[in-house]
Amino acid sequence: MGAKGIHRRRQCPSCDELFTTYEQTQESLVMVVKRDGRREEFQREKLLTSLRIATRKRPLPEGALIAIVEDIERRVLGADRGEVSSRILSEMVISRLKDLDPIAYMRFASLYHQFVSIEQMLEELGRIALSPDLPAPEQARMFAEDSDYLETGEPINLEVHRGLNRIAAH
Numbered sequence: 070m071g072a073k074g075i076h077r078r079r080q081c082p083s084c085d086e087l088f089t090t091y092e093q094t095q096e097s098l099v100m101v102v103k104r105d106g107r108r109e110e111f112q113r114e115k116l117l118t119s120l121r122i123a124t125r126k127r128p129l130p131e132g133a134l135i136a137i138v139e140d141i142e143r144r145v146l147g148a149d150r151g152e153v154s155s156r157i158l159s160e161m162v163i164s165r166l167k168d169l170d171p172i173a174y175m176r177f178a179s180l181y182h183q184f185v186s187i188e189q190m191l192e193e194l195g196r197i198a199l200s201p202d203l204p205a206p207e208q209a210r211m212f213a214e215d216s217d218y219l220e221t222g223e224p225i226n227l228e229v230h231r232g233l234n235r236i237a238a239h
Contacts, residue, residue, distance in 0.1 A: 099145055100152045108152070113142050120162065123177040127170055137165045171197060 074093040081088065099111040120134045141161045145153050159181040166174040175194065184190045 099150070101155050101158065102152050103155050111142075111145060111153070113138055116141065116158070116162070119177070120166075120173075123166065123180075124170065124173040127173050129170055129173065133169060137162065137169075140165070167197070 074091055076089055076091045078087060078089055080086070100108040101111050102108055117134060117138045120137060124134060141158065144161070145158070159177075163174060163178055163181060166177050174197070175190075178193060179190060182189075182193070184193070
């Protein structure tokens with residue numbers, strides 16, 4: 070639990086069993102816009118659960134997953150936007166998993182990108198193997214404005230962003 074959370078040890082009055090509760094203030098309500106247009110409240114536990122599934126049986130400490138969730142939550146809630154696309158959340162997770170564990174990255178990416186063939190998945194694996202630090206070109210186009218807005222609060226100039234990607238590739 071981060072610095073903003075409180076954990077309490079409690080005891081059940083019926084059976085005397087000890088348990089821990091975790092409490093955290095909800096700073097603001099952010100709605101996640103799903104692919105089909107539905108909206109649901111941002112849920113940190115749902116994000117953590119999806120990370121746990123992607124990293125199952127991988128040698129990653131739980132603290133690393135919690136740190137990812139806390140970082141994403143802080144950025145989303147701190148962006149002063151009432152809504153965030155599920156696409157942006159997924160890209161935020163993918164970028165962090167890629168640095169943390171390539172297998173967990175592929176597990177999460179395979180669900181997010183909804184690969185329809187083995188060839189698509191192999192293409193992504195090849196891209197990772199050849200240039201693990203570069204985002205896919207379509208990711209820069211699709212998510213640069215929103216993800217940079219979430220990180221800095223200011224939209225970016227995509228032409229400048231593309232130029233920086235070309236410089237980094239050389």
